[in-house]
Amino acid sequence: MPQTSNVSTEHEPGKPIARRASAFRAILRYARPHAWTFAAITLCSLLGISADLLQPYLVKIAIDDHLAAGRSDAGFLIGISLVYFALAVVSLAFTYIQNNLLQYAGQSVVARIRKDLFNHISRLSMSFFDRFHIGSLVTNVSSDTETISQFFTQVLLSIIRDGMMLVLIIYFMFKLDPMLAWCAVLILPVVGVIAISFRSYLRRTYQQARSRLSRLIAFTAENLAGMFLIQAFRQEKEQIRRFDEQNRDYLAANIRQVRSNVLFNRTFDILGNTALALIVWLGGKAVLDDTIQFGVLYAFISYIRQFFQPINQITSQWNTLQSTTVSMERIWRILSTEPDVRDPRPENTAALQPEDVKGQIDFEHVSFGYIPNVPVITHLNLHIAPGQMLGVVGTTGAGKSTLISLLNRFYDVTEGCIRVDDRDIRSIPQEILHRIVGLIQQEPFLFSGSIIDNVRLFRQDISRERVIEACRFVGAHTMIERLSAGYDTLLSERGSGLSAGERQLISFARIVVFAPKILILDEATANLDSHTEQLVQQALQSVSAGRTTIVIAHRLSTVMHADRIIAMKDGQIVEQGTHETLMALNGYYADLYRHAKEASSTG
Structure with a gap:
């Protein structure tokens, strides 16, 4: 009988970038039937974000054009307040619709991937199961598809919503004050350098955690299947020791992954707070020098707070994006595996019916x-x-x-x-x-x-x-x-x-x-x-x-x-x-x- 080898589900050395790109494209093809849904999600995001970002601008109008001018027209303030409230309702409504559409499309895509993956595995030849651990395949069907679900329901939302929010915030900041806007925008290259420097390290920590999880699942499945033998030969202590060893390895890899995540995210927090302090200092001086109005500074501070929110959201999804890339690569490796045993071509098929044998x-x-x-x-x-x-x-x-x-x-x-x-x-x-x-x-x-x-x-x-x-x-x-x-x-x-x-x-x-x-x-x-x-x-x-x-x-x-x-x-x-x-x-x-x-x- 064949012997099962310890082949990992990670890829062999080769051309990793090209391989990941092909895996990413292949998985994204599953989203094509939902193109109109994703278009509706984009439109809802645009409308919801626009409603959000108009609110600080309304406050700026109220401060500079009314309060600072010494006007006491209560009707104007009530009108501004009603518009502000209406914008909040519009933002809530479109965000609700967007999230529901995204969950429907994302979960539908992942359900199709999960179905095709199980269907494909069931059609593969026995030689495939000689090379791959059952525990690793269970991880592919359950955990990896769940990670891809997070891509469609979290990462994709962040790319669409936070990407548009960042563009619109930059637009409003330049409209308010170009000088302060340039100070904020100059931080973007620093963000890019940090993201690139963290990229390979985050990927390595996630791959290591996934690999150790697969080994832990495979070990657990093997022991549960052989529990009768373990108890018959009194091997409980030895198997517990071996499980504890694998569990500690997985724990260490998980802690390393979390530590790198925290360091990555907190770096952006420090960067955001530093930028905010710089804008308050520069803007405060400009208000004292009467070069800008106080309402402009208030709106700009609101936008600068929101400016780092989408950046932080996008960067916080970086690890999810990395894990999605790994999961897509692992799943695509399975889906692209052709069975060694194949049905004959139609022209080579023998005319044989079971009842005539x-x-x-x-x-x-x-x-x-x-x-x-x-x-x-x-x-x-x-x-x-x-x-x-x-x-x-x-x-x-x-x-x-x-x-x-x-x-x-x-x-x-x-x-x-x-x-x-x-x-x-x-x-x-x-x-x-x-x-x-x-x-x-x-x-x-x-x-x-x-x-x-x-x-x-x-x-x-x-x-x-x-x-x-x-x-x-x-x-x-x-x-x-x-x-x-x-x-x-x-x-x-x-x-x-x-x-x-x-x-x-x-x-x-x-x-x-x-x-x-x-x-x-x-x-x-x-x-x-x-x-x-x-x-x-x-x-x-x-x-x-x-x-x-x-x-x-x-x-x-x-x-x-x-x-x-x-x-x-x-x-x-x-x-x-x-x-x-x-x-x-x-x-x-x-x-x-x-x-x-x-x-x-x-x-």
Whole structure:
């Protein structure tokens, strides 16, 4: 079987800027269907900001044109106040509409990305899952998509709203007093220098935190899956120690990320307060010298306070933008990964319907290795007649499970070909091939849900009556009826509420419902006690009738009555024949049989 490598989901060295740019463009394409919504968001932002920025200008008019002039017209002040209040209401209304539109568009985009990502992962070949940790993929689907959601709902809002606010504030400041405006604008290059100097450091701290989070999730998932083994061997303290070590690494990376964020943001606070103090000093001198009016200084101070607000907002989103870039890159890496196993082109597709399959299987000069130049199977030839039951035996690593992985086309052969009814399986669409070939594994996988949905795999077009008939056929009906809710009994994850034999019987019923013409049993009775094995053997006899059946067996008693048995060693078939023929040879198979009997008697 293949070994899972510790491949990180971060990119390999290459052209990072070009790679990030392509990832960013690819993800932003998801926003195109919402172009009009984003246009409406921009318009609402413009109207809301304009209403906000007109308020200090109204106060300036009230001070300079009325109060400072010594006028006592209350009607004018009431009018100014009503206009001020109306502008506040307009700003509130358009901000509310803008935020609702943005959340709708942003969440819709992310929901589409999440759906496409899961759909794409489900279509990738098994070799992909050999290279990537499950924990990292869970992070991609959940955490990375949530980060992209923050880009559309926070960063994009900041770019649109705060960008326009900054432009309009500069316009109003120049309209009030060009000299003071130039003093404020000269600070912008300083802001740019600080942002650029912090950029690479912020990205590195975020990447490190994300990488350590992925490792922590992968470690947690692995330990939860293997909790039985951990407790059986009393490894709790060691695993807690290892978890604590990874948790502390993640904590350190998070603290480093937060520290850099705080330093980045507080630098702008100091810069803003310094600029405000400078403007108050220069403006105050100008008022005392009667070169500008007090109302102009008041409005300018209001604008300078607001001037640094959008800058601070934009820069505070810098880390989110960095994290979004990393997340987009990680997700795009998954989305741009092509499956190693692909459906044939229409012109190369074999005309084969599942109901017409007889079940003949031919392995012709097949070679394969999970790692290049490290073969697991070499030049194997095997021919299985329709309706024949074939037993496959051999020690661990002999290539038994690889054989059935190739027949299921989880991987493609390196050399040679595999044929079903004289059609190369590479010319058969995978959907049809997997309807032809049914697989029952050593550990049958059951989903969280009812028993009836686990048998029909949530396909509502398969009737309840058909499911019950299948369960009767394999001998599972009595067991299911004893459960509290019968066929509607809800199972926990992986069907942990059922015994190994009960889970296996449900997987047999699943085969009957989907009726494949070729049936593969991969160590299906390896973990069962002798009584349960007899029940499963009876179900096997019922299910395999009329089907080409391949039985990979750990217990040789499972295949003793097979039409033919092949014994595999180092990826080769070293012996084949019936049980009696192979025992008479007194060779490799006979040795396996004697060792199995000795182990059974010792047990």
